[in-house]
Structure formats: C-alpha cells, structure tokens
Amino acid sequence: MKLYRLSKEKYKDDLSGKGAERYGGRWNTKGMRMVYTSDSRALAKLEVAVHVSLNRLPRNYYMVTINIPDRLISTYESSMLKGKNWKNNPPIKFTQSEGDGFLRNKEGLALRVPSAVVQGDYNILINPEHPDIKKTSVLQVEKFDFDIRLFK
Numbered sequence: 001m002k003l004y005r006l007s008k009e010k011y012k013d014d015l016s017g018k019g020a021e022r023y024g025g026r027w028n029t030k031g032m033r034m035v036y037t038s039d040s041r042a043l044a045k046l047e048v049a050v051h052v053s054l055n056r057l058p059r060n061y062y063m064v065t066i067n068i069p070d071r072l073i074s075t076y077e078s079s080m081l082k083g084k085n086w087k088n089n090p091p092i093k094f095t096q097s098e099g100d101g102f103l104r105n106k107e108g109l110a111l112r113v114p115s116a117v118v119q120g121d122y123n124i125l126i127n128p129e130h131p132d133i134k135k136t137s138v139l140q141v142e143k144f145d146f147d148i149r150l151f152k
Helices: 016-023 041-049 093-105 131-135
Strands: 002-008 035-038 062-069 073-075 110-114 122-126 137-144
Touching: 002 041, 002 073, 035 041, 041 062, 093 110
Parallel strands: 073 110
Antiparallel strands: 002 035, 002 062, 035 122, 062 137, 110 122
C-alpha cells in the first residue's frame, strides 16, 4: 500500500518517529515513537493544514511516498471510538492509550485509524521500532507547494 507523509524539508528523510515522540499526538503520548502517514496525498495535506495559521502559507514541505506491504497493516476497530470525543483538540487520553498499546505490543508494523480531519479517510500509524520496519520503502520524495487559497 502506498502511504503519504507531508513533512518539512529537514525531516523529509526521517521516519524515526522522533517528532511524535517529542510532542505526542492524537494516537501517541510524549515519549512514544510513531510515524503518522495518510492513505492519500490530499489527507496528508489537510492533516498539516489544520495545524497552520490561516494567514501563514507553509513553506519548504515535501511529500514522501512510502510503500508498506498490505499484510503488515492492521485496522483499528472504529467502534471502539463510539461515544468518545476522540476528534477533540487536544487529543484525548483514550486514543493516545490505544496508540501506545499498539506500539508496545508490536503486534503489527502499521495501524489504519480513522482521520479526525476527513470522515471516511484514514491515517496509517507506523511503529518505527517494529522488526518489520525494514520491509517499508520510500518510493518518492518531492517538493510540495500548498495552494495559497487554502490560507486566505
């Protein structure tokens, strides 16, 4: 499966999960390494755009295309999120705990989870410390320019 990750230039070759480890995210707490990717370029773009001020155009971004064998991606049971305000910002402890459990158990290399930004689309979380990480490959790294209309 092709996955997409939009990152600043200085992190375009970094799939270590150190950024998520440093700051935490919707699906991990600080101190837990995780690589966030999306199932489409459009979702990867929106996942970045929601964190940027409307009057500030992001610059020096790169779209990284990653390949992971489908068999190494499991799917999170979305019914677990019913009744929870899991799309809140800042993220709730429930989703962080679920993601941390995925990382600790090392049962799979990647976990497909619903996007909080686009209903019906998915992000794929990668455990960079999983033994199968060597089965991933970076297919392409290309400069990415945001459309200025998104930030007006």
